[in-house]
Amino acid sequence: MVSVRILSRSESGMEEKHMSLKEYQKKRRFEVTPEPQGEPEARPSSGKPLAYVIQKHQASHLHYDFRLEWNGALLSWAVPKGPSLDPAVKRLAMQVEDHPVEYGGFEGAIPEGEYGGGTVMVWDRGTWTPEVPDVNAALEKGDLKFTLHGAKSKGSWVLVRTRGFGGSKHASWLLIKHRDRFASTKDITLEEPRSALTRRSLAEIARAAGGNAEKAAAGDLPDLKRADGKKADLRKAKDGTRQSRAARSSSRKGMRSK
Ligand code: MN
Numbered sequence: 001m002v003s004v005r006i007l008s009r010s011e012s013g014m015e016e017k018h019m020s021l022k023e024y025q026k027k028r029r030f031e032v033t034p035e036p037q038g039e040p041e042a043r044p045s046s047g048k049p050l051a052y053v054i055q056k057h058q059a060s061h062l063h064y065d066f067r068l069e070w071n072g073a074l075l076s077w078a079v080p081k082g083p084s085l086d087p088a089v090k091r092l093a094m095q096v097e098d099h100p101v102e103y104g105g106f107e108g109a110i111p112e113g114e115y116g117g118g119t120v121m122v123w124d125r126g127t128w129t130p131e132v133p134d135v136n137a138a139l140e141k142g143d144l145k146f147t148l149h150g151a152k153s154k155g156s157w158v159l160v161r162t163r164g165f166g167g168s169k170h171a172s173w174l175l176i177k178h179r180d181r182f183a184s185t186k187d188i189t190l191e192e193p194r195s196a197l198t199r200r201s202l203a204e205i206a207r208a209a210g211g212n213a214e215k216a217a218a219g220d221l222p223d224l225k226r227a228d229g230k231k232a233d234l235r236k237a238k239d240g241t242r243q244s245r246a247a248r249s250s251s252r253k254g255m256r257s258k
Contacts, residue, residue, distance in 0.1 A: 036100055118215065159173045
């Protein structure tokens with residue numbers, strides 16, 4: 001599925017309520033990857049609103065990295081299909097290692113062969129507010145309710161830990177939109193595919209960063225299998241111009257880089 005090692009809550013040391021970035025740093029070679037290294041130890045930044053970001057990441061597979069600032073780090077989940085505004089839709093969210101807060105501003109290319117090699121887009125960003133009195137307790141319990149104040153995702157949401165699936169002993173969570181005025185059946189991953197930071201597509205980000213634009217462009221194309229026929233047709237008509245341009249350009253680049 002997703003090219004990330006899945007950490008259970010206990011493995012990531014959450015019980016200590018101390019955010020360590022060791023796991024994050026151990027996985028990456030900072031002399032090679034442009035990703036931010038972060039501090040050796042995460043330090044809570046008091047008083048400021050808590051950051052929220054979703055990074056669209058075309059690695060071995062396209063996924064969306066959902067991150068909430070907590071205790072000076074970014075709690076992180078890999079969401080293969082991205083968030084859904086439809087309260088009837090539960091999206092699998094696999095917890096991954098905590099990331100440095102600076103990571104939330106990272107948009108660019110991770111060299112191929114490195115951990116998470118591919119293209120990263122700041123797909124959505126903003127702040128979040130807990131809807132629970134004790135976030136640590138909510139995380140331990142596996143039921144965190146919160147409000148997002150993002151450019152694309154707003155309103156009330158919940159992350160619920162599940163028993164896991166497919167025989168995996170690792171913790172997986174479900175990301176679910178609560179019913180409120182921001183709930184919708186609109187598919188934001190398809191209708192708002194571009195960067196919240198720079199309005200660029202994945203292919204444009206990859207090209208600017210000297211990454212693999214052909215591979216990145218695959219993440220710009222909507223997965224037609226996901227939608228019903230009518231929706232897919234609408235989308236094709238709407239996005240046709242942009243997609244064919246991206247596809248033409250990426251195949252040109254692809255011939256050279258492959
Ligand atoms: Mn990722």
